[in-house]
Amino acid sequence: MVEPCNDNLSIKAQCRLLSISRSGRYYDPKGENPLNLMLMRLIDEQFLLMPYYGSRQMARCLRRHGYCVGRHRVRRLMRVMGIEAIYQKPRTSDPHPAHKIYPYLLRNLCVKTANQVWCTDITYIPIKRGFLYLVAIMDWHSRKVLSWRMSNTMDARFCVEALEEALALYGRPEIFNTDQGAQFTSFDFTSALKENGIKISMDGKGRWMDNVFIERLWRSLKYECVYLNAFDNGVQARQQIGAWLAYYNQTRPHSTFNGQTPDEVYNKAQIYQGHAPDKWKKAA
Numbered sequence: 001m002v003e004p005c006n007d008n009l010s011i012k013a014q015c016r017l018l019s020i021s022r023s024g025r026y027y028d029p030k031g032e033n034p035l036n037l038m039l040m041r042l043i044d045e046q047f048l049l050m051p052y053y054g055s056r057q058m059a060r061c062l063r064r065h066g067y068c069v070g071r072h073r074v075r076r077l078m079r080v081m082g083i084e085a086i087y088q089k090p091r092t093s094d095p096h097p098a099h100k101i102y103p104y105l106l107r108n109l110c111v112k113t114a115n116q117v118w119c120t121d122i123t124y125i126p127i128k129r130g131f132l133y134l135v136a137i138m139d140w141h142s143r144k145v146l147s148w149r150m151s152n153t154m155d156a157r158f159c160v161e162a163l164e165e166a167l168a169l170y171g172r173p174e175i176f177n178t179d180q181g182a183q184f185t186s187f188d189f190t191s192a193l194k195e196n197g198i199k200i201s202m203d204g205k206g207r208w209m210d211n212v213f214i215e216r217l218w219r220s221l222k223y224e225c226v227y228l229n230a231f232d233n234g235v236q237a238r239q240q241i242g243a244w245l246a247y248y249n250q251t252r253p254h255s256t257f258n259g260q261t262p263d264e265v266y267n268k269a270q271i272y273q274g275h276a277p278d279k280w281k282k283a284a
Helices: 011-017 034-049 055-064 071-081 157-170 187-195 208-226 234-250 262-273 278-283
Strands: 117-127 130-139 145-151 175-178 199-202
Touching (some): 034 071, 034 117, 117 157, 130 234, 145 234, 157 187, 187 199, 208 234
Antiparallel strands (some): 130 145
């Protein structure tokens, strides 16, 4: 897919066009043995159903499925996957001073149009010999996926790249909502939002319902695409996930919008606001 000897496009430019990070170009997943990868797949499936399961309950669930596994092993794998049980916890430490936590701005807010609120999140994607992370940026009103990136690490760079692409393609929202993950509280990510005059909103700790629409996107993606395909590598995962996200935006009817697709809802909102390209206005 990426051609190292291409005289017209650098590897960086090719990765940008293919929506993958440069680190993903060189990624050869390894580190976890086949049993751990199987356990991670089962943990991921169970977590979609029971997001309040912690490491103890998850270990009990795996043992009922015939896997002799302890709580500490499950806890380590959940940390690698970037997931934790959703429940109210006491505050035992302050956030790092360089990572400011912003208040949640969406409570009781009526989101009436496209580009009023965007949101984002990261999820775990299993592949044959390892795993990747997927970030997506979604328009809250229409549920349209505006941009996405995959990476083999949980650093902030691939999240910033997805944000920059969404801003370049669709302008800027009034409010951008995230969870309190280190990628989204990082200086690079919050600076990109501030430089564009975007208000920053962050979910309450452990409150997945504060970002519910993108959580529903992950559930649909995994049951309709990821779990039905055994991805051999990152390239195959990127291709099939990209195809599913295009289907989600353009073709998949959404019950909330009486069978309209996210693209249709987003485009109509843009036409109503007078911001749509001429080809949309003519089509309307």
